Amino acid sequence: MPSALLGSLGGQQLPDDELLELWKPLRADETMANRQRQDTSKPVADQIYTTLRDMIIGGLLEPGMRIRQRELATKLNVSRIPLREALPRLEAEGLITTTPRRGAVVAQLTEQDARELFEVRAALDAMAARLAAAKCATEQTAQNLEDALEKTEEATDAGDVDRIAAAHMNLHEQILALADSTLLAKLTAQIAGRVKLVSLDTGIADPKQLHYEHISICNAIRRGQVELAGALLSAHDPRCRTNS
Ligand SMILES: [Zn+2]
Known part of the structure; x- marks a missing residue:
């Protein structure tokens, strides 16, 4: 059984270069649209959803990690609105869980x-x-x-x-x-x-x-x-x- 699901993914699976690229702060002349692999004609919320999904599945956002909306929005150079729209979709897929105390947290699967x-x-x-x-x-x-x-x-x-x-x-x-x-x-x-x-x-x-x-x-x-x-x-x- 995969051991990665029991805790941190960091020691098990290095995120690929592409994922790391996504995580770097944007340059002044850069947008999420021209950085991402996916269809840039999609609404920003869809692009953010895909990016976060890739980050979670690729292990860049580790199980149990809190999704700090303000920090993440700054890193991705977007407002918090598309981020807020993406989170329920990730929750519906079981990739994050939301608790009243901690807010959105990356799911820890057993x-x-x-x-x-x-x-x-x-x-x-x-x-x-x-x-x-x-x-x-x-x-x-x-x-x-x-x-x-x-x-x-x-x-x-x-x-x-x-x-x-x-x-x-x-x-x-x-x-x-x-x-x-x-x-x-x-x-x-x-x-x-x-x-x-x-x-x-x-x-x-x-x-x-x-x-x-x-x-x-x-x-x-x-x-x-x-x-x-x-x-x-x-x-x-x-x-x-x-x-x-
Ligand atoms: Zn098959």
Whole structure:
């Protein structure tokens, strides 16, 4: 079980250079928009939300750390309004908790939390696979899923870690899209950040092994094999999508 979730992430996982860059005070000629990787056409509150989420998941804001709004707003060179708007979204994802005494604090997840998160994600994934297979058994084609599988194969052959991570994420998103359940998509998104947070030191699965599992999963979905698709997803390596 990941030890990072039991306390400080600092000793376990160094934040990457990009995260550290985000944390540095802005220069006079710089804005959050031109510093950040994400879509700068997004409202500032969305950008701040993404930045804080990256900081928490990347370990730059450590579990138990208080979110000091004034200090953080100064460092990010924004007013406190977009910051205040971002906090409830992080709380809804379980990445921060708010208490009357201490205000917003970065969540400290326990081993029990981690176990529950992996169990729930496996159950949601299996449900998505069953629904997707049921769709394919009747009317739907799975062209997007086929394309996603092809991309994972190309990325795996190229051995590019970032491409592999993005391709795996995309493949699971296509399964979810085929499942066509708004509630399921919402519940999956709600725990995604916390799953990443507790996955920091679970290690990286063998990309080739993951690819074989993805081939079996996609075949079962395309053929409309509902129970098999669900079972394969239940048994799918939980480390898939945790390093992206
Ligand atoms: Zn996977």
